[in-house]
Amino acid sequence: MRRLGELEAAIMDVLWSASAPLTVREVLGALDRDPEPAYTTVMTVLDNLHRKDNVTRERVGRAWAYRPAQTREEFDAEAMAAVLESSTDRGATLLRFIGKISPEELARLRELMDAAEEPR
Structure with a gap:
């Protein structure tokens, strides 16, 4: 099992704290980082976490909503x-x-x- 990078860990913290799946925009809004990462950066990190099976995703309208694959x-x-x-x-x-x-x-x-x- 590979360790999470700094931004991956911060994003996973947001997802673990959420009671429902979150879109990229919702994750970005919940991140407490200075400077704030770009939308596309968060989207890429979430896509990478999905490829590594750390998160699952489901369609919500035109966007993906993400949730942790494990507690x-x-x-x-x-x-x-x-x-x-x-x-x-x-x-x-x-x-x-x-x-x-x-x-x-x-x-x-x-x-x-x-x-x-x-x-x-």
């Missing part, structure tokens, strides 16, 4: 799994990751792991 959490989980898959030493990578998270996040991770191990 933010699904996307992040896949990115984390890809990092582990590319590691030559998964244990060392996990240990380094655990060393970088806060005590509160570590406690939450323990809770989630315990819950996952409970018989269903």
Whole structure:
């Protein structure tokens, strides 16, 4: 899984925050960037995200409306799994990751792991 570029990530943030599919113009209006990117730039980035299966699109009149293909959490989980898959030493990578998270996040991770191990 390839990481998102800066503008791709900003556009995905807009889409993940939306409750409905957005057109290029709506995405452009919701972006908080200075300077504001050109309409055609946002359109190209959305088209690229569609080709990479990060977003789906549907016709709304003459325009395309875009929505994320995955939730933010699904996307992040896949990115984390890809990092582990590319590691030559998964244990060392996990240990380094655990060393970088806060005590509160570590406690939450323990809770989630315990819950996952409970018989269903």
